[in-house]
Structure formats: structure tokens, C-alpha cells
Amino acid sequence: MTQFSVPWQPRPAHPYGMASRAVIALAQSVYGFAAPIVSRFPGAILISAVIATCVGVWMHSVLFGWVDTQLIQAAVTLPDYTPPALSLLSPSTWGLTPSVIHALRVDETVAASVAGLLDYVLWPVQFWIVRDVVGLGALFGLFNVIPVYVIWWERKVAGRIQSRLGPMRVGGWHGWAQSPADGIKLILKEDLVPAGADGPLFRLAPYLTIIPSLLAFLALPFGATYVLRELDVALVFILGVLGAEVVGVILAGWASNNKWSVYGAMREACQMISYEIPMGMALLVPVICVGTLSLSGIADVQQGGWFSWIAFSNPFCFAAFVCYFIASLASLKRAPFDLPEAESELVAGFVTEYSGFRWSLFFFAEYAAMFVICAIASIVFLGGWHSPLPASWGGGLGDGLLARGLTGLLFSGPIWLMFKSVFLLYVQLWLRWTLPRIRIDQVLYSCIQVLLPLTMVLVFGATVWTWASTGHNALWSTVEAATRIILGSIGLVFIGGFIAIAGYGFYHRRRMVGNLVQDVMPGS
């Protein structure tokens, strides 16, 4: 590059091309128009967007479920019904025609006024390929939204923990547009491939990292009926694909031809395959108790409210939850186990040589994996998409659309899973900015000499407990119930304490360290 643009030099009259100028002008005018509005209500917009996402997800499932039960099952009884297939070429496999749908639908209480249009809207939904595309679209959307906003959130949390404000400018309210802006910047940045690097591998590595974390979403259920692929081995599948992520990281480190990168990659490899074992073993504990590897199956046994959640079902599961959470931090290379990218030692670890879009892919992968891990923790230990209220309380609501909606909000719906996962995600952020990083030998020590024996004991204990529970002994049932109540109460105390501390902080926010936000910044 031969020239630098120096601020005190006069700018060229027309620095950009025609198209670029047009785009820039358009962007400026749009932002000029939207900024006052957007910056006035951004908090409301953000929150309502989050809620809308959840509600949308849940409406999605409600709609599909309704189509399934009301239309297709009714249609199976039709004399000349053939199930829909992939090939749309022959009309005989088109499934229900809109007129049939209409005929089936009029029995329902949905207002007949929008009848004609709704039939055509419902028609494609019966084809599974359509649903797949819709579902994948939703997942991609989620996959893109999660890292962007978790990164923003992390910066806010970090700021507050360090008595700073975090991003405050971009977008208005609490800098909510900071992460999208960063994303745009990263996409536009130049991607460098170091001279001595192994080019193809260097370019391939970020994709090898991100694809596994995308694949993990395939089998992740968000609700009882909202799962892209209901696998009977969903748990192992997700563990497997998340484990395969490490290959991309190693390749990235190796292909960079930089010793810091290689060190980072080696640490990652070492740490990841070590911690996968206690993580898997900790997940085995609830699997032993429930007897299935299917995530939906595991969530199904927890619909009896707070005290039926697996984490509270016996002491071993309770301990396994803790073990799993710690091990998952390590296998996600999150603090305090973020040795592979320890900036004070390894510059930036395996991402040292990366920049721009490829760099951001690593972070997309990392944050998406964090979300998946938290979602698994919620499903396997914390009741999944069931609320703390027993699902049986909603039994009288009926089967209509409204009833499904209410059930989803109050008893079991994706919104609950989202809520729990995001809470656990928050705990991860919290830990990252609270705990100091530990040494690599301590990392491996805590895996092999602490977590591994501990989880082995837990697996054994859970086996014995489950074996004891199969006897239908009255005494043992009492013991079990007492255990549930004690452990559940511990959980309640923990959550109550959390809420109390948060409430205390909120109430006294003006006396707290971060009151600069309240006093100085506009829009807070």
C-alpha cells in the first residue's frame, strides 16, 4: 500500500465510485431517519424482538402440530389419501389439496373469514421438505443472532463487573447495535493468509469449526414438538459433533505456521479430548437415571414441575450437573479454562493469524457451541422446556390453538428452554469475568485427578440409586421424595438468593459503582 490517508490532508473530492457513494448515501439517509426512532425505543424493540423470537418459535411448533393432528391425521381416514412425498411431479403425491384442507378445517373454530387464504398457506406445510427448509431457516437465523447478541451481552456484563459501562454508543440504548456493527466491519476487513501458512488448510479451518456447531442444532429440541430431527441418540450426536469442532481448531493452529498458534492448538486438543470424558460421564448419570439417550425423552420425565427436574432427583445428578457445567466450560475453552487462546501467553492462541471474516467464524462457532451446551444442560438437568409448574396443572386447558399458546407460555414451551439456557449462558459469562485463568497443568490435573474419578463415582452411585429405585419399595420411595425435596429446596434457595441479590442491586443501583450509567448517559 503506497499511500496513507492523513487527516490533515485535504480529502479528494470524490473518493468513492458511483455505486459506493450511492450505497453510503442511502445508508446515511436511512440511519438519519431511523436513528431518532430507533434510539428512542431500542430497549423495547430489543426485548420485544427476543420475546417475539421465542413466541415465533413456539407458534411455529403450535402451527405444525396443529396441522399434523388436525389435518393429516384426519386425512389419513380419507379413502384416497396418499402421503406427500419428495417428488412434486406427480399430482398423486401432493398430499391434501387446498380444497380438502378447507373441508377438514371448517370443523374447527378458526374464523372462516380468512378461510380461502389460509388453505393455501397451510398446504405446503404438510410437506416435510418445506418444513425442513423453514426449520433450517429458523435455525440459521438463531445461529446468527445468538453469537451477535451474546457477544454484546458479554461486553456489557464484563463492563459492569469491572465497573465500566461496556459499549454504549452504537445504536443508542446501551450500544445494542455494537455487535452487528462489528460484524459488518469484520466482513469488510481484509483476510490475510500468512506467507508461510498452509493456504488451503488455513482457509478451510474456520469452516471445519463452525459446521459442527451448526450441526449440533439439528438434534437439539427446543420444545416437545419443535425439533428439527428427533434422534434417539441426540445426546451422543451432539457431543460427537461438538467434539469434532476441535479438528478445525487444531488445523487452524497448525496451518498458521506460527508457534503461538500451534501451542494454542495443542492445548486445545489436549484439553478438549480430556474434558470430553468427564463431560460425557457426567451426562451419563441422568441418562442412567432416565434410561434414554433421546433429549426429548429425557425432558419428558421432568414435566412434573420444579421437584421433578433431574438435577434434584438424586444427589448424584445434582453433583453431575456441577461436574458437567465445569467440564463443559473447559471443553468450550471458556474462562477459567481458556488456555488455548490465553492472550497473555499466546498472543491470541490459535486465532493469532486470523483476521476479518474467518476470525469471526471462530467466534460464531464458540458462542453457538456455548448456547448448545447450555441448552443441553437445561434439557438434561433443569427440566428442559418445562416450567417450574407441573405440566399436569395445564391439563384442563384443552387442545385448541389458544390453549396450546397458554400451555406454551405457562407450562412447557420453547420460551422456557430459551430462558434457562440464557440464564446458564449468563453464568458462564459471569464466571469468565470473575475467575482468574488457571495454568495448563492445573487444567489437566482438575480433569484427570478430580473430575474423572468424581464422575466415575457419580456414575456408579447413580447406577446403584436407579437399581434401588426399581424395587418399588415404600421406604425407598420416601427416601427419594425426601431427597427431591431437599435438593429442590437447595435449588430454590440458590435461585432465591440470586434473585434477591439481583433485586438488591437493582434497588440500590444508584448507590452502586456503576451509577454513572444512570446519571450520565442518555437513554439509560
Place this chain on the structure above:
Amino acid sequence: MTIGVTHFLVVGAVMFCCGLYTMSTKRNAIGILIGVELVLNSSALNLVAFDRYMGAGRLDGQIMALFIIVLAAAEAALAVGICINVYRNLATVDVDKATQLRG
């Protein structure tokens, strides 16, 4: 046009031959190991294919494949340990250089 057991067997055979080729042409000990992994995987694939198309739900093939995976993991762990030891003593993992015990 239906996918049958032969299709999978052909894929397995190609993998097997590639593994064999890798084993017999690489001088790097870990390269040989990679060839061995390919060979093991091809046989596991065959077993699962037989199980799927001929086993009538007996699951024997799948269990054999599971054992193959277990043994491959064990073998890889040991072999990598040996490689590291060889490297420590000879400063290379070229199998042609490890001739100290040759008569």
C-alpha cells in the same frame, strides 16, 4: 434403483484399498497408522452394511463395529505412545530408520 449391500461393500473396498496403499507406501509411522485406521473403518462399514441388509435386526454387525471402534482407539493410543517414544530415541518417526534391532 435401490441401494443394496453391494453399494456399501464397494465403498468399503475402495477404503480398504486406499488404506492398504497408505500403509504400504508411507514411511512415516503415523502415516501407516492412518492407513490402518482406514482399513479398520472399511471393515466396520462392511459389518454394519451386512447387519443392516442381512442381519434381520440381530445387531451383531453393529456390535462388532463398536468393538472395532474401541480397539482402534486403543490401538491408536498405544501406537502414538510408541511413535513418541521412537521419536524421543531416534529423533525421527521414519520407520525405515528404526533398525537398531535388525540382525
Place this chain on the structure above:
Amino acid sequence: MGEHTYEILLAAAVASPLVSFWLLVFFGPRLGKPKAGWVGVLLGMGVPLIMGTIVMIGWWFFEDEASRAALTEHAFRWKWANLGAVAVDIGVKLDSLTVAMFFMVTFIAFWIFVFSVGYMKGHSDEVSGQCKYWRFFAYLSLFGFAMLGLVLSSNLLFLFIFWELVGLCSYLLIGFYFDKAFASKAAMKAFITNRVGDFGFLIGLMLVYFHLGTLDLDQAATRFAEQYASGTGIFASGFTMFGWSLATIMGVGLFCGAMGKSAQFPLHVWLPDAMAGPTPVSALIHAATMVAAGVYLVARVYRLMTPDALMFISTIGCLTLTLMALIAMVQVDIKKCLAYSTLSQLGYMIFGMGCGAWVAALFHLVTHAFFKAMLFLGSGQVIEGCHHEQDMRKMGGLRHKMPFTCWTFFVGVLAISGAGIPAMHIGLGGYFSKDEILAVAYTRSYVWGEGDFSKHEAHEGEHHSSTSTVHDVPVQLAAYQEHGEPEHADHGGAHESVDAHSSAPLALIFEHTKPLPKWMFWLAIITAYITPFYMMRCWWLTFMGKPRDEHVHEHAHETPMMFIPLVVLAIGTVFASYYLFRPLMADAAGAATAAPMVMAIDGDVHTPAITSAHSWLVYGVGFAFVAGFALAYLIYRDGLAVGDRIKQRLWPLHTLLVNKYYIDELYELVWVKGCVLLAKTAGFFDKWVVDLIFNLAAAITERLASFSGMIVDKHGVDGVVNGIAQTSMDVAGVASSAQTGRIRNYVLVTAAVAAVVLICLVWFGTNSGYSGARSFSALSP
């Protein structure tokens, strides 16, 4: 009560010390000094004691005779393994004897554990870098496990396993101060001596296994009775040895185990040396419980005994009780004195077993356990208080310094001496149990021999005939004898021997059972007079009189933790007597002695012959303690002077007794020196005979070889061989170019061969698929 409630309680009681053992092994060092001990006390014996008490109360007060029998019948059995055709069960032998033994062991052991906490407090923690404290309680817990398991075993194999485990614990605990040479030597001595006995036990076990085809106690007894009735199995064998039949050898073999563990006469040498262990161990293992295991074993296998075996048993017992009591008279070490007294009392028990006093022997076992444990604890208190001074000549006058110990010890002395008031039927435990053994012995040696049982029956009335059970044998015997000739009807199997549990063909029992030699009875009587003498001597020298060593006397003191168990055991000694344990034993006797060839003739104390013997024996022996005490008092009233004078007068006897009849020296001479001599002889032979031959042969061969090497080898043979070698080297050089040493080449060749074989198969092979639709016919020729 649910099914198997007793078994579950007892099993829990057995498991608890094991848990305690492992806890102490793993966490003992971390628990530290007082805690490890309390874990041992509470988990190791506290839980078993609670269980034992519950079982005892439930068994004796809440079950009637019928339900007890039913419980015994349907006790827990679980098939564990098949040894050939023999199934080995894990099970519980549940009867009154078990319950009584269990309670006795747990009760005594618990208080001894408590005593140990106090006893070990003053001991240094570390020896050779090892912490002793928790180790001690770990061993004690393990012993508790083994002993309770032994009592519960329904199976000879498991009994043997626990037997060995008990022996191991004994070894570990005797050698507890393993840094002291005498302790480790004593431990080894105990272990090796016990091996001798166990070898006999093993022989007995094998005979049971091969000839009775089972190892279960009840089943073995049933089979034994059946075989006896039909004259098959072990009775079909004509094998004899020392004039003993195979069945007798089996009984004697089983008794050999008891001889080792209960330290009977030729194998008694380990017990006095075992006093090298800590005092609680002496009290628990070597006085109260473990040594009683031998008697317990004999009681359990009583149904497999023959009259000859019983005669052997009673002979051994009689020798032991007399010889050991004599030694006890001259001991100056307080613990040794008690040890010999233990030996003598064990002799009484074995003697009782041998002459048919099954109930009395076991009764004596229990009472002896109580008072001997207490006596040992008292001696431990004394030794601890006097700073490890064990010599009674240096003690004296300790009653002021340790009053509790003094008077509890005196209760023990009274009990072991058999003190009681005959006319009022009042007395301590020893009074009843020992007298009863003597009464039975009298019956066996005089009444039996004369065949005049009927005489006694006559003036007792005939009200017994209605209650004639199998242990009421004398009555049946009398009834039988009135009917005339002894008949050999049982060979036909038509008589009363059909029922396995009550097969007592009295005719045969009386025909084959010889009367007891009279000297045995008289030796037992004399010993009954010696016992109070040496006990009184021991007590008097220790506690009464004037202090003979200022230093010892000044420092003497009592430890509260240690005298509480003493007091409790003293109370136990007084009350755990006739009214508690005697009926339990009598209850057990019914099924446990239903033997085909022998019987327990004291199953019911009111048996006329015995009662008659008893009625005058109590006056003869019941006041023995007065005589003994008086003699001891007279001699030792004023210290050691009179005793010394007597010692000088009777020096040959005294020397013999002090040196324990030179048995240790004899063993040393015969066994140890003998072994060494044998080894030396063999070594000599090896060195001078075998080596000589070999060396000679080698020298000759060498000469021959050098000769042939010069001429034949070098030119003829070598030429051929080298030629062949050269040729093969040339060939190998060509061939080895294919042998690259690289596995990858070999793999390739293997694959190539596989490919060729496959192609050949495809080309030339014919199989059923050849003509099938999918065969690739274009490629086939």
C-alpha cells in the same frame, strides 16, 4: 417379624465390623487418635452388640419353642457355588447356641473395645513410622467380623474360612508390637502351631466332603446318620488307623482344629506366649472368644462324632486341664498365670464335650468368657497402672490404689473357683457349669460303667418318661435296659434311626460307648481343688498383703475408661449365669446333638443320674473353693516367704512346672533341630554324593570331547557343517533380499496373495451362486 429378620439383623451385625475395618484401613490415619478408636468401638462392636441384643431378646422372649425350631429349620440359605456335585451355601446357622454365642461375643467384645480405647491412650503412636493406634482397632474390627462370621456359618467351608481369618487376626494382634522380637516370635509360634491343628481340620473337612458329599452342617449330620443307619458311605470303608475307623478319624481330624485353636495339650504351647500381645487382645481373643471357637466347633460337629473320637477328646481335655492347672500354680507373671488358668478351663470344656456334657461345656464356655475377660482386663488395668510390671512378686497391696479393679478381680476369682452355696442353689456361673461337667463325668465313669442307670431313675420317679426327648437319653436308656437284651436291630434300619434329627439308636450307643476311665474323673476333681488355690494366690499376691515394691506401688493408679468395662463385666459375671445361658444351651442341645452314635447326656439337668451325682458332688466340689482359698491364704498371708520355702522343698516338681514340663524344649529338639538336621543331611548328601558323580562325569566327558574335537570334529564334521552353512548362507542372501524387515512390504505381499486367491476363486470357483441371476458369467471361463 418378617421372613429372615433374624438373619438380616445378624448379617448386618457381621457386616458392620467389616465396614469399620475398611474405614479404618482407608481413613484411619486421617481420623487420628481418639476418633479411630471410637469408630472401632461403635461400628466395630457397638452395632453388632445392639443387633445381638435385639436378636437375643427376640429369640428367647418372643419366640416359643415351636417357632424357634421352625426358624432353625428355615434359616437363610443361598447357593453360592458348586464344588463338583457339592453345593456350597452361604447361610446362617440359626439356633439358640448361635444366638447365645453371638450375644456373648458381642457383649464381651464391646466392653473390651471400650477398654482398649483407654488402654491404647497411653501408648505411643508411632512404631517404625507406622501408626499403631488405628491399626489396632482395624485388627480388632476384623477380628470381630471373623469371629461373628464363624459363629454364624452354617457351612463347614465358611466356618473354616472364618476360622483361618480369626487365626490371622490373632497372628496380627499377637505380633502387634512387631518391633519387639518376642512378640513377633510369639505371633509366628501361634500361627504355626495353629497350622498343625488346621491341617487336621482340613483332613476332617475333606473326609466330610468326600464321604458325606456336603459341607453344610445340618446336611452333613443327616447324611452321617443315614450312612450309619444303612452302613454305607464312610461306614462302608474298612480303613483303620491306630484302631480308629474312618468316621473316628474324621471326628478326630475336625477336633484337631479345635485342639490348635483352643490350645489343647500338645498344641497348647502358643497360648502362654500369645500374652505378648496387648492385654485387651489377651482378654478378647486368647481368653474369651477365639480360643472358645474350638469348643464351639466341637459342639457344632458333635453330630459327626463317634464314641472313639469322643474318648480321644476327653483324654486330651483331661490332660490339658490337669497339667495346665499345675503350671498355673507356680507362675509369677500375672498374665501367664491367667493364661494357664485359661488353658485349664479350656481343658474342662473340651473334657466336658468329650464325656457328653455338651450343654455344660458350652455353658462353661460362656461363663468362662465373662469372668476370664474380666480377669484379663483387671490384669491389664494392673499392668497399665504399674507401668508394665507383670511380676506378681513385685506387686501386693494394690487394693488401696485400685479398689474397683481389686474387687471386680475378686468376683472373677470367685467365679472361676466355682464359688456358691450348694444347699441354696446360689452361686456364680462357674459353680454351676463346672459342677455339671464333673457330674456328667462321674455319671460316665461310674454309673455308665456299672450299668445301673435304672437305679437312679427308680428313686427319682417316673414322671420323666412322658417327656423323653432325645437329649433325655438316660431315661430312655433306663427304659431300654429294663426291656432286656441290647438288640442289633439298627442294622436293618427298621428302628428309631429313620428320622434324621432324632436318630439315636440307643442300643448301639450303649454297646459301643465305653465308660470313662475313672482317673479322668478324679483328675478333674483334683483340678477343681487346684483352681481356687492358684486364683486366690494370684489375687492375694497382687492386691492384698503389703506392698513389696515401693516404686510399683507408688505409681499405681486406675483409669476410668478402663474400669467401667470391668464393672460391667463383673455384673455380667454375676448375672449371666445359670438362669440366662444354661436354658439357651439346653434349648439348642435338642437338634444340635441328635447324633447317631453319641449323645449329650446332660440335655436336661434333671436327668436322674446326673442330678443324683450332682446332689453329692456339689458338696464335694462346691466347697472346693473354700479349701483352695484357705490354703492360698495360709501360704501367702505374709508374703512370699512360705511359698519360697515350699518351693525349695519340692524343687524337682517346681522346676518341672516352671519349665512347663520342658515341652517347648522338646519341640525345639524334635521339630526345629530335627528339621535342621534333616536339611543338613540332605545338604551333605547333595554336596558329597550327587555333586561328586556329576563332577566325575563332567571330567570324563571333557577329556573325551577334547580328543574327538582334535581329530574328528575339526576336519570331518566341521567340513560338512561349514559347507552346508556356506551354501545356506548363499541361498539366504538371495532369499533375504525379499525379507526387507519393513512391515509395509509384507502387508503388500499379503494383499497381493489375497488378491490372487480371490481372483482364482472367482475364475475357477464354482458355488451355488454360479448359475444365479446375479453371477457375472461373462468373466467366468
Place this chain on the structure above:
Amino acid sequence: MSIDRVNQLSSTCVRRRFALAPALLVLGVTLLCGTRAMASSGGEVVTTAAEPGSLLEVVLFYAVATMTIVSSVAVCMSKNIVRMALWLFMTLASVSFLYFLLAANFLASIQLVVYAGGTLVLLVFGVMLTNKSPWARYTPGKLELVGAAAVCSVLLVALWLVFLRAEWSRLPGAFAGTSVADLGRSLLSVYVVPFEVAGVLLMIVMVGAAHLARQDK
């Protein structure tokens, strides 16, 4: 910043059809995992792969098989050991997808966990610990290469002939899907001895590997 630079950057941006390849792959794996979208609320859950005999199965099979074959050929053709490992990873992942097609879901997941996630990382680990330079080459002789290629191709042809001629006998009865529970049951009943032996073997291997790789001897 010159206009050329901006244009260059924006065109870079356009050139990156970044989302396309992952998206296609994810769609493919989705299809592999089963044929039923959004598990219906009341209906049964289909967990087998693409319905047998459907066009989708054929398409998927050929896609995955091509991927397997290409990557396994790439393994033996690569000169660089790390690339070999990468291609091996591709092969292993494709084989796992083939397992999905064969309705062996559990095996597929295990293949991912153990092979792709564990064994392969171990191999790469070994590579990195034992290579002085990543570009160190160990080239075999020409004769060996030619011989190996010849033998392998002959063997492949031979195998192919065998497949063509073979008349497979099949056990009576239909394939009824597989469940993890069935696998577990037969592991702990019929195959319990090999299962235990494998456990012991793994333990021995663990100890052995730790011993072999120990630093201070």
C-alpha cells in the same frame, strides 16, 4: 483508502459465498438424520434414515459415498501428514454419515465422538509431537509406489468381482430399525464377555500408553 481498495473489498465480500457450503452440508446431514421434519405432536417419531428405496436415499448415498471415496483416495495421495489426517477426518465423518444411512444412529454418533473427536485428535497430536518440521517428507521408492498401486488396484478389482458374483444369504426376518436399548441389551447379554474383555483391554492400554509416553524414565 483508494477506490480500488474499496471495490476490492466489496468484491471480496461478494466473492465469499460463505454461507452456501456449510448450509448445503447442514441440509444434507439433516436429510441423512431422518426423513420426518418437526416431530409431529401426536404421531410416531421416525428415527431411521431416508426411507429405503426412495430417490432421496439414492441421492444421499451417492453424495456421501463420493465424499468417502474422494477423501480416502486423498488420504493415500497426500504427501503431507497433516493433510492426510484432515482427509482421514473427512473419511471418518463420511463413514459416520453412511452409518446414518444404514440406520445405525448410535454407531454414527459414536464414530463421531470416538473416532473423529478422539482418535483422530490423538493422531494429529502424535504428528505434532513427532515432526521436526511439518514439511518433513518421507518418500518411499518408486518401485514400492508402483507395486503398491498395482496390488491395490488388482485387489480392488478382485473384490469387485467377488461382490458381483456373490449371492448373499440373508437371515430370515425383516430389518426393524435399531434402538440403543437393544444394543445395550445385547452388549450386556450375548456379548458380555467381549464387552468386559474390551474394558480390561482399554484399561491395560491406558496404563501402557501412559507408561510409554512418560517423560521421566
